[in-house]
Amino acid sequence: EVQLVESGGGLVQPGGSLTLSCAASGLSFSSYWMHWVRQVPGKGLVWLSRIIGDGSNIVYADSVKGRFTISRDNTKNTVYLQMNTLRAEDTAVYYCAGHRGGWSEDYWGQGTLVTVSS
Amino acid sequence: DVVMTQSPLSLPVTLGQPASISCRSSQSLLSSDGNTYLNWFLQRPGQSPRRLIYKVSNRGSGVPDRFSGSGSGTDFTLKISRVEAEDVGVYFCMQGTHWPYTFGQGTKLEIK
Numbered sequence: 684e685v686q687l688v689e690s691g692g693g694l695v696q697p698g699g700s701l702t703l704s705c706a707a708s709g710l711s712f713s714s715y716w717m718h719w720v721r722q723v724p725g726k727g728l729v730w731l732s733r734i735i736g737d738g739s740n741i742v743y744a745d746s747v748k749g750r751f752t753i754s755r756d757n758t759k760n761t762v763y764l765q766m767n768t769l770r771a772e773d774t775a776v777y778y779c780a781g782h783r784g785g786w787s788e789d790y791w792g793q794g795t796l797v798t799v800s801s
Numbered sequence: 802d803v804v805m806t807q808s809p810l811s812l813p814v815t816l817g818q819p820a821s822i823s824c825r826s827s828q829s830l831l832s833s834d835g836n837t838y839l840n841w842f843l844q845r846p847g848q849s850p851r852r853l854i855y856k857v858s859n860r861g862s863g864v865p866d867r868f869s870g871s872g873s874g875t876d877f878t879l880k881i882s883r884v885e886a887e888d889v890g891v892y893f894c895m896q897g898t899h900w901p902y903t904f905g906q907g908t909k910l911e912i913k
Contacts, residue, residue, distance in 0.1 A: 718902075727893070728850065728893060728904045730901045742901070743901075744901040745901075778850075785836055786855035786897060787855055794849060
């Protein structure tokens, strides 16, 4: 069974930092492009960042460019999202997702809640 | 960014009746590799998104055949031939051709 399990969410003060992890199991991790997507509860989905299988190509949405960093460790089957200079508007549920084969295969984690508040 | 516009945003449907959701993109989703990366997702309450359709019209593994997708270029449609109770939730279209990938606003399907 394929599982993506996010961790690292929680309460952080504005201006603070947090690193999310997403541990994958049951799949050939290095063949998947991995993504971070967030959703304010009750609102829509917003793509944040994507990293390809070998980590050689990374892209970010403008809203997080320069503040967030995606990375992956294929030896640990884990993708990370380091988040710096957090703002109240970064409060959301953060999902990791992986896909390959033109989206013929994709998997999503259960999400982890990040709350930015003083 | 490519803007994805869904309609309707709310869709009350009687059990057993068909349903249809439209999704329009602000740019063509035809990729340079010849594929059109338009996917449909269903997010049930309290759950992660689940992909139903990929590349416009391909049903994912385990997706019931009452779901079908069609369209090209900038105009796409998701159809449910006969709505069942488990189909309740929010449906999102998503484009994966242009970065950043973008989603539609979501269409909330409820049973009348």
